[in-house]
Amino acid sequence: MARVVFVGVATADAIAVVDHHPTPDERIIADDLVHSGGGPAATAAVTAARLGLPVELVCTVGDDAQGRGIASDLAAEGVGLRHLRVDPDLRTPASVVLSSRRETARAICTLPVPPLQLQPEARAAVLKADWVHVDHLGWPAVAELLADVPPAKRPRLSVDDGNPTPSLCRPADVQLYVPTVARLTDRFPDTTGSVPESGAPAGTSPVTAHEAALLAAPGAERVVATDGARGSIGRDSDGSLHRADAVPVDVVSTLGAGDVFHGALLTAVVRGLPLPRAMAFAGEAAARSCRAVDGRSAIPSRHELTAPCGEVKESE
Template sequence: MPKIAVVGSINLDLVVPVPHHPVPGETVLGGELAEHPGGKGANQAVAAARLGAQVAMVGRVGDDEAGSVLRAALQREGVDVRWVLAESGFRTGRALIAVDRASGENSIIVSPGANTALAPEHCAASGTVLRDADVTLLQQEIPAATVEAAARLAGGTVLLNPAPARSTMTRESLRDLLDMVDILVPNRAELAAMVGHELHDLHAVADAARTLRGPSAVVVTLGADGALLCEEGAVLLVPALAVTPVDTTAAGDAYCGALACAVAEGLPLHEAVRNANATAALATTRPGAQPSLPTRAEVEKLLGHDFLP
């Protein structure tokens, strides 16, 4: 099985369905509160594990009940949690998520908690897990220095999902990070934040992706429009699969986990993107973050062929 190392966040998601997202100063009455395991790092680890990958997670939880619950949830999914440790004096991270009942679109506020304690030295202390992984999967709900340390220690392909976008990142620090990244997977808004201007159409998205120096490939996720793959100067729009969305929470994480799994299995990147499109589409048809992540058999059924065509 392919080996994937995920260095990232672990959160408890607190999810409330709402009739619409409130505007500033507005209060809306939502539905029943649901609690699910979440966090971009943990979601991506579970997504890859459900698709058959051998996954190890490097992260931090609080020394509290939520931390124990989330660590156990990862372990049940087959994720190696030897490097998921409880940090004394911290609460486990939380994500406050409002989901529009009609569109399935979400808005999220993250209280990072123990995720802020994940430090560069913890990456070094993870032994050979980063060096030996076929793919190291990173996001930005942990400190920037830790993301950079993990990328530097990685021995295989480095896949970075630059979410959430860092408005405080300097051009120089961005260049330094991208020099260590092989595959960059932003959405349209994250790519716009990286290049410093709005992207009004797909031509602008493609032009922006081509301006980035460092990664050998950029995969821009476009929601219902699919994904734009920019590789070696060529641009390919890979269409989305038609589904009826219920909740878009963790769709991007499903995408990244699937892409990492397919890359680790040796698929050409255009095939890996098609698999990731299908995985993310399925995730939008169910509520919650980790509860929405599909299995390999479910993805293959939607694709109409094996994960490895």
């Protein structure tokens, strides 16, 4: 089995569903209020575990009720927690989320999270892994650890570039780079539309010239950019371009959908699926996760998905 380690942040989230985002001093009644685990790396790890991939998570929580709740929920999902660190001096990362039905958008207020410090056992786990997935908190720590490691001896890297990651100036030596389209545009503003349109799998929209140019992110072996309701676009290691259209569902909330996409995409890639099929698999998993208020409870198992993945043998 492939050794897959997720590195980053785990949070305790309180999510309120409201008709609209309140104005200053306005008091509104919530349609629903849910408490759930969150965090990009943690939710991606939960997704991979629910889809049948054995995973470990490297993160830090405080010695408080929220931290214990996070650990309990992750353990119940089958996420390996040998490298979850309890820091008595840290307040567990937490967020308050307002999900607006009218604006179909969300506002997030989160506590500051200090830089992640990799303990010796976690450093060893990262170095021995076949794949390491990092979010904005995990990237600086992992990048520093691998800086002096020869490329041939590094684990393969999957990078979630959805949240701002200032130190990620160039995704060099990254095997799977997954930003949002907006983040990709910000990072590479000088790309042009000089690349001709490509073909796309049957039943999907073609990749436009502008999208193709954006996918020329230097240093990354594969690039998949998420594009919300438009699905995702991707560039494979051989330069081929792909689009996976979004799967229509009755959306309750999109909270955590990007994190679910990352976990499902990496699961499919680890199992050896071609990139177009991996993108379709991840897109369906992310779409189905939008059926609940929180970003976790509606994450599907692989048996619920129509995009094939379970039939592929897992990497040895």
